[in-house]
Amino acid sequence: MNKKQLLEELRSHKFPELIIKAFEKVKREKFIPREFRDYAYMNExxxxxxxxxxxxxxxxxxxxxxxxxxxxxYKNKLINGMDRYEKSSKREIFKHSKSQKFEVTDIRRVASREPRFPGLKILEIGSGSGYVLALINEILKLRKIKDYKIYGLEIINELVKNSKKILRNKKIKIIKTDGSKGLKSKSPFDRIIASASFGEIPSSLFAQLKERGILVTPVRDSIYKFKKINGRVETEEFPGFVFVPVV
Structure with missing residues (x-):
């Protein structure tokens, strides 16, 4: 499979064109070992x-x-840039989410008062080779957002060194650390994404979300989406995935 075929496959799943465009812009082969670059655009x-x-x-x-x-x-105002992508950006209901579950958890006791920070802040836990960081950065550029910072947490030293070499960008900061507890010193975040699986719901991360912030993370064999609204967290579960565990 080549890059064009991969993009068409992603389009067939009805992902927003904004996301497809980011996959088109970012070269996946830069983020994988040389011996596997022939397989860079396999959907695997x-x-x-x-x-x-x-x-x-x-x-x-x-x-x-x-x-x-x-x-x-951005500063309490909805960003409306990239109008040409708006029609493709509507929320899609995926077949994968048929058995999703909904629940609400009150986190007022664990969430401290949140100071307001200018700009947008996004955190990735388990940033690996930096590919997802690059995709997020590209999406924000396509949205014409200028005031933002993306943080990546990774425990494997080789991956930290390699991703720093690839991603020479002042908007992206990669930190060698155990990411399982998030990054409290830079919180609260607008978005948190984990690219490795937790053994249980990481409720300690809820306090690191801004109001209306979103956490997307694997928990065992499901992907969970948590959205913080008025001091409470709305939860959706999407089962049927496999991830390496957070280490």
């Missing part, structure tokens, strides 16, 4: 260093769509 996960993997493009697109990067707010 590929191995990285120390047992880590780069996720399947479909799975990444699915999670980015849940992250609602087209609905980010």
């Amino acid at each position: 996960p590929l191995p990285l260093e120390k047992g880590a993997t780069i996720s399947q493009p479909y799975t990444i697109a699915f999670m980015l769509n849940l992250l609602e990067l087209d609905g980010l707010t």
